[in-house]
Amino acid sequence: MSQIELQHIDVTFQQKRRTVHAVKDVSLSVEKGEIFGIVGLSGAGKSTLVRTINYLQAPTNGKVLVDGTDLTQASAKTIAAARRKIGFIFQNFNLIGNRTLAQNLAFALTAGGYPEKEQPARITELLALVGLADRQDNYPSQLSGGQKQRVGIARALANDPDILLCDEATSALDVETAEEIIQILKDINQRLHITIVFITHQLEVARSLFDRVAVMEAGCLVEQSATYDLFAAPQSDMGQRLVNRFLDTTLPAKVQAQLIQQTGQLLALRYRGSDSLSPIITQIAKNTGVDINIIQGRVEFIQDRAIGVLAVYLTGSAVAISQAIQAFQQRVDYVEEVSVNA
Amino acid sequence: MHETIVILQQNLGQALWDTAKMVFISGFIGIIFGTLIGLFLYYFSNPLFSPHPVTNSIVGFVINAIRSLPFLILMVVLIPFAKLVAGDPYTPLGGAVSLSVAAIPFFARLAEGAFAEIDAGVVEAARSTGASFWLIFQEVLFPEALPALIRGIVLTLISLLGYSAMVGTIGAGGIGDLAIQYGYNRYNTGVLVSVIVILIVIVQIVQWCGDQLAEHYTRS
Numbered sequence: 429m430s431q432i433e434l435q436h437i438d439v440t441f442q443q444k445r446r447t448v449h450a451v452k453d454v455s456l457s458v459e460k461g462e463i464f465g466i467v468g469l470s471g472a473g474k475s476t477l478v479r480t481i482n483y484l485q486a487p488t489n490g491k492v493l494v495d496g497t498d499l500t501q502a503s504a505k506t507i508a509a510a511r512r513k514i515g516f517i518f519q520n521f522n523l524i525g526n527r528t529l530a531q532n533l534a535f536a537l538t539a540g541g542y543p544e545k546e547q548p549a550r551i552t553e554l555l556a557l558v559g560l561a562d563r564q565d566n567y568p569s570q571l572s573g574g575q576k577q578r579v580g581i582a583r584a585l586a587n588d589p590d591i592l593l594c595d596e597a598t599s600a601l602d603v604e605t606a607e608e609i610i611q612i613l614k615d616i617n618q619r620l621h622i623t624i625v626f627i628t629h630q631l632e633v634a635r636s637l638f639d640r641v642a643v644m645e646a647g648c649l650v651e652q653s654a655t656y657d658l659f660a661a662p663q664s665d666m667g668q669r670l671v672n673r674f675l676d677t678t679l680p681a682k683v684q685a686q687l688i689q690q691t692g693q694l695l696a697l698r699y700r701g702s703d704s705l706s707p708i709i710t711q712i713a714k715n716t717g718v719d720i721n722i723i724q725g726r727v728e729f730i731q732d733r734a735i736g737v738l739a740v741y742l743t744g745s746a747v748a749i750s751q752a753i754q755a756f757q758q759r760v761d762y763v764e765e766v767s768v769n770a
Numbered sequence: 771m772h773e774t775i776v777i778l779q780q781n782l783g784q785a786l787w788d789t790a791k792m793v794f795i796s797g798f799i800g801i802i803f804g805t806l807i808g809l810f811l812y813y814f815s816n817p818l819f820s821p822h823p824v825t826n827s828i829v830g831f832v833i834n835a836i837r838s839l840p841f842l843i844l845m846v847v848l849i850p851f852a853k854l855v856a857g858d859p860y861t862p863l864g865g866a867v868s869l870s871v872a873a874i875p876f877f878a879r880l881a882e883g884a885f886a887e888i889d890a891g892v893v894e895a896a897r898s899t900g901a902s903f904w905l906i907f908q909e910v911l912f913p914e915a916l917p918a919l920i921r922g923i924v925l926t927l928i929s930l931l932g933y934s935a936m937v938g939t940i941g942a943g944g945i946g947d948l949a950i951q952y953g954y955n956r957y958n959t960g961v962l963v964s965v966i967v968i969l970i971v972i973v974q975i976v977q978w979c980g981d982q983l984a985e986h987y988t989r990s
Contacts, residue, residue, distance in 0.1 A: 482898055484818075484894060484897060484898055507900075508900040508901075508902075509900065510900075511897075511898055511899065511900035512899065512900040514898070516895065516898035518891055518894075518895060520891050522889070522891040522892045522894065522895035523892070523895075524892055524896075524909070524910055524913065524914060525889075525892070525914065525989060525990025526913040526914055526916065526917075526987060526988065526989045526990055527909070527913055527989075531909070535896070535899070535901070535905070535909040535910070536899045536901075538901070538905060538909070539896075539899035539900055539901030539902075539905060540899065540900065567989040567990070568989075568990065569989060569990045583895075583899075586899075587899075
């Protein structure tokens with residue numbers, strides 16, 4: 429049995445004169461101990477969907493099963509009990525501004541029924557875990573964004589949760605701080621075997637953190653795969669849009685201006701593995717008679733596995749070019765015919 | 771000049787004491803019940819808790835109804851009620867009754883606003899811990915709303931000080947009554963000016979203390 433199972437989730441909001449369908453028939457399951465990501469543009473319904481898991485958002489239709497308990501059928505008491513075992517990390521940290529860090533954590537501990545006498549020791553332990561041991565009596569306003577998020581993580585971990593939900597947890601942070609937070613989450617996942625569901629619009633996060641990833645668009649789940657596969661060969665339109673922007677092969681305007689005077693075809697290629705493509709390129713050039721010019725190329729690492737990213741320019745007869753494209757389609761994971769702009 | 775001093779010597783102490791009684795009794799009742807009603811309105815309007823539009827609009831209607839009456843009229847209408855509660859409506863205690871009735875809905879709206887201004891994300895985070903509403907109130911809503919509540923208390927006390935002068939004129943006494951009785955009806959400008967100066971000083975002090983307290987409890 430999966431740890432989290434969402435079955436045919438629909439969420440609609442009744443607004444004045446119109447109904448907003450935020451989540452449409454989404455089904456997914458998350459296994460114990462994995463880091464599952466949901467990516468998509470803002471407004472795709474990710475935040476709403478993730479909130480159904482701890483029932484901050486009740487679905488209009490569908491079932492939410494957490495460790496086998498159906499929250500849609502559960503009493504308020506059962507839901508509160510489930511929430512204590514599900515930590516939540518927010519984009520804007522959401523700490524209690526007029527309370528010290530220790531008091532912020534004490535609140536979460538009290539909510540989880542942690543004995544009051546043992547709270548001070550637990551608070552020290554939690555703050556040490558996120559590297560803020562000496563900041564107990566500080567107020568959140570005295571911390572940087574990254575430090576606030578560490579407190580957010582400490583709070584989410586207060587009651588030894590089985591699941592951690594992260595809503596754009598790195599999106600309000602600069603790149604370096606975001607990486608720190610990602611490292612902390614990875615570490616937590618490995619040491620404590622906590623299942624993490626992380627939603628984001630940043631593919632950088634997906635690349636280094638997620639085991640599996642789902643893509644959402646306009647309330648629908650359009651794709652679900654291992655993270656490496658999403659980057660190597662996205663299936664859905666939205667998946668391609670997101671990945672293409674991330675593994676960008678757009679050429680500088682100057683280079684484009686030179687290419688536009690020629691009658692060739694620009695291709696963006698992606699392939700699994702770090703091997704060089706030159707044997708394939710040489711072979712295809714020989715077989716079809718086109719000239720293949722490598723404009724740019726690099727290797728990206730997704731979950732420590734390599735993906736080659738290449739832009740090549742083909743020149744030759746129209747027939748030869750289309751033969752070459754077909755040949756590439758058979759030999760590499762992703763081929764896109766890119767039009768050159770003036 | 772001599773006459774003014776005599777009048778003030780004989781009456782000012784009692785008048786200040788009567789005003790203090792009226793303002794503090796009604797202020798205390800207004801703040802306690804106003805906070806509860808404000809919290810009630812917040813709870814039944816916030817989507818994070820239990821939105822209940824019908825309950826909310828009924829309570830809201832009653833509050834608006836009381837607040838729409840000019841205080842002078844409310845006071846007159848409440849004379850029988852004050853008699854019932856305080857025995858004699860023409861005493862500081864009697865005056866405090868109508869002042870309390872005015873203070874409760876006044877502070878209720880201020881308290882509702884103070885709670886509604888709390889960052890929804892912080893409340894959502896509190897909800898996500900599985901905390902009970904009572905715990906959320908104690909540890910999140912109250913500390914986060916406290917500075918705004920303190921400013922509301924200052925506003926309420928100053929308004930009540932003003933209203934107490936009106937209650938005073940129908941017989942409840944107090945510093946406003948002193949100004950009207952001697953300063954206006956008996957043409958003693960000295961008393962009138964003295965009362966004005968005293969009122970200005972009181973209001974400044976209350977405002978200053980409130981600002982200091984609100985500042986002290988603001989950490990964000």
